[in-house]
Amino acid sequence: MSWEAIARKDFEDAVRSWWLIGLTALFVLLTSGIAYFVRPPAGQTASSNDILNILSGTLVTTLIPLIALIMAYSAIVGERETGSLKLLLSLPHSRADVVFGKVLGRSAAIATPIVVGFILPALALAIGPFTFDAGSYIGYILLTALLGTVFVAIAVGFSAAVRSQQLATAGAMGLYLVFVPLWGAAQFPLQIYLQLSGGVPGWVPLTGQQLFRMIRLLNPTGSFKIVSGAFLNGELFSGGDVTLQVAAIAMLLGWLSLPPLLGLWRFEQADL
Amino acid sequence: MAAIELTGVTKRYDDVTAVDGLDLTVPEGEVFGFLGPNGAGKSTTINMILDFVRPTTGDVSVLGYDAQRDSVAVRQRTGVLPEGFDIYDRLTGRKHVEFAIRSKDATDHPDEILERVGIADAADRKAGGYSKGMRQRLALGMALVGQPDLLILDEPSSGLDPAGAKEMREIVRTEADRGATVFFSSHVLGQVEAVCDRVGIMREGTLVAEDSIEGLRDAAGGEERLELTVDSASSDDLDAVRALDGVESVSGDGGTVVVSCESSVKTKVLSTLEARGVTVKDFETTEASLEDLFLSYTEGQKQEVSA
Numbered sequence: 001m002s003w004e005a006i007a008r009k010d011f012e013d014a015v016r017s018w019w020l021i022g023l024t025a026l027f028v029l030l031t032s033g034i035a036y037f038v039r040p041p042a043g044q045t046a047s048s049n050d051i052l053n054i055l056s057g058t059l060v061t062t063l064i065p066l067i068a069l070i071m072a073y074s075a076i077v078g079e080r081e082t083g084s085l086k087l088l089l090s091l092p093h094s095r096a097d098v099v100f101g102k103v104l105g106r107s108a109a110i111a112t113p114i115v116v117g118f119i120l121p122a123l124a125l126a127i128g129p130f131t132f133d134a135g136s137y138i139g140y141i142l143l144t145a146l147l148g149t150v151f152v153a154i155a156v157g158f159s160a161a162v163r164s165q166q167l168a169t170a171g172a173m174g175l176y177l178v179f180v181p182l183w184g185a186a187q188f189p190l191q192i193y194l195q196l197s198g199g200v201p202g203w204v205p206l207t208g209q210q211l212f213r214m215i216r217l218l219n220p221t222g223s224f225k226i227v228s229g230a231f232l233n234g235e236l237f238s239g240g241d242v243t244l245q246v247a248a249i250a251m252l253l254g255w256l257s258l259p260p261l262l263g264l265w266r267f268e269q270a271d272l
Numbered sequence: 273m274a275a276i277e278l279t280g281v282t283k284r285y286d287d288v289t290a291v292d293g294l295d296l297t298v299p300e301g302e303v304f305g306f307l308g309p310n311g312a313g314k315s316t317t318i319n320m321i322l323d324f325v326r327p328t329t330g331d332v333s334v335l336g337y338d339a340q341r342d343s344v345a346v347r348q349r350t351g352v353l354p355e356g357f358d359i360y361d362r363l364t365g366r367k368h369v370e371f372a373i374r375s376k377d378a379t380d381h382p383d384e385i386l387e388r389v390g391i392a393d394a395a396d397r398k399a400g401g402y403s404k405g406m407r408q409r410l411a412l413g414m415a416l417v418g419q420p421d422l423l424i425l426d427e428p429s430s431g432l433d434p435a436g437a438k439e440m441r442e443i444v445r446t447e448a449d450r451g452a453t454v455f456f457s458s459h460v461l462g463q464v465e466a467v468c469d470r471v472g473i474m475r476e477g478t479l480v481a482e483d484s485i486e487g488l489r490d491a492a493g494g495e496e497r498l499e500l501t502v503d504s505a506s507s508d509d510l511d512a513v514r515a516l517d518g519v520e521s522v523s524g525d526g527g528t529v530v531v532s533c534e535s536s537v538k539t540k541v542l543s544t545l546e547a548r549g550v551t552v553k554d555f556e557t558t559e560a561s562l563e564d565l566f567l568s569y570t571e572g573q574k575q576e577v578s579a
Contacts (some may be wrong), residue, residue: 002344002375005371005374005375008374009360009363009367009371012367013360013363016362016363017362082358083354083356083357083358084358084360086324086354086356086358087354087357087358087359087360087411089322089324090322090351090352090354090414090415091347091372091375091414092345092375093344093347093375094343094344271325271326272319272324272325
């Protein structure tokens with residue numbers, strides 16, 4: 001398969017980049033650090049799930065999107081600018097092969113820091129005063145890899161759509177700012193506004209609560225928190241708000257597939 | 273069937289017409305030299321053949337396929353050395369060739385390919401450290417993977433030293449002997465003269481000449497002007513030279529003789545005069561070269577050459 005050849009080449013290329021090595025080191029350091037500092041006081045035990053809950057709200061949802069965007073924002077436009085894309089497309093690959101091969105290759109590449117980043121804390125947890133729940137630990141790693149893949153897909157889609165590296169850099173920074181700090185920051189003033197103005201304006205067919213659920217869901221990190229939280233509490237699809245969980249999964253899959261498709265649509269039309 | 277067929281192909285960018293109503297047919301098995309100065313539209317044409325760029329109007333068909341709709345099928349059977357390409361800095365030469373082999377589902381051996389293009393000793397070094405010439409060789413190696421029916425080489429000699437350019441020509445000849453069609457561009461005539469069956473000369477987006485090298489040579493006159501300094505030459509002596517096969521015209525004023533002739537009869541002219549007792553003190557030849565013709569096509573006024 002053609003996209004497989006691209007994915008493999010891209011993975012081999014990406015894992016040799018200093019960016020990936022540096023970011024992996026940073027991620028390992030931070031996860032291990034957090035696991036160490038929040039360990040329960042002597043004489044008490046905690047579940048490894050508690051640690052993951054802490055990591056999830058802080059490190060994972062801020063750092064994984066960042067690593068994914070850094071690793072993938074120039075995946076296609078970078079090759080287009082240097083000219084290696086000409087070498088790539090001299091071979092019998094379609095432009096769709098390029099986009100999907102890149103998503104796959106870079107997703108595999110971001111899985112590397114994620115897996116490595118969780119192995120070391122796992123050792124600390126296993127020997128520390130924890131009850132180590134291996135099943136949910138592995139499941140959580142997979143979910144985190146999915147979050148990384150979603151952001152890789154967004155970045156690759158963007159990278160396929162734009163003409164210049166600068167635009168891709170600005171886009172990646174913009175996407176990060178929107179999804180990570182600004183999204184949360186915008187919710188508070190919105191809440192105040194809604195309270196002061198007496199609720200959602202009449203033309204919006206949603207209640208205030210629905211609106212906030214929508215905002216939470218729309219952001220892939222928000223959807224990830226919903227899914228991973230339910231998973232760690234052992235109630236994924238079985239307890240809590242199941243509709244919300246399903247919506248969150250659907251949203252993640254949407255973010256996974258739509259940006260690459262839109263990027264491909266633009267890329268297909270472009271003169272290289 | 274034609275290996276490459278362009279019919280009425282035009283490519284316009286915002287305010288520039290890079291290629292203007294180009295018709296071009298390259299039969300299978302031919303070595304075609306695509307000439308012209310930089311900016312004449314050669315690379316744009318090649319980019320349309322490879323579907324990197326889409327024509328504004330016109331049809332491009334390659335190996336019987338529609339170049340745009342069936343581009344993957346075209347590239348499956350084509351080896352390409354693109355212009356303005358870059359390699360993957362972090363991957364070794366061997367990884368590059370392996371990638372090409374995997375992409376084409378070919379059965380070549382990476383080492384043999386690298387050997388052929390002369391960089392086998394650098395196979396396990398990261399290509400980021402390669403010189404321009406080595407990168408060119410690596411890309412050529414990737415183009416040779418899978419015994420392509422068509423080779424498209426855009427300025428293949430750029431970055432190569434004269435020895436490298438010679439090796440490049442030898443590879444082109446080997447591939448042509450195998451039966452491949454070779455289409456390559458150059459802005460230097462000397463590089464294509466020795467290997468091409470036919471050449472086309474591009475200028476400002478149109479094809480201003482399309483002929484065999486022989487045909488171009490004929491168009492250039494293919495003659496030499498021989499200027500001799502002699503002790504004395506009678507009109508009988510001049511008549512004797514005039515009577516030789518391949519001599520076009522002779523003029524003389526006693527001390528000098530000017531002969532227009534095919535280059536093959538130069539020595540015959542000299543020996544004829546000497547046999548008649550004329551002492552040739554000195555002589556000089558000037559050739560109306562192919563290079564002059566090429567320059568007249570590409571540098572002269574456009575109206576002159578297309579008229």
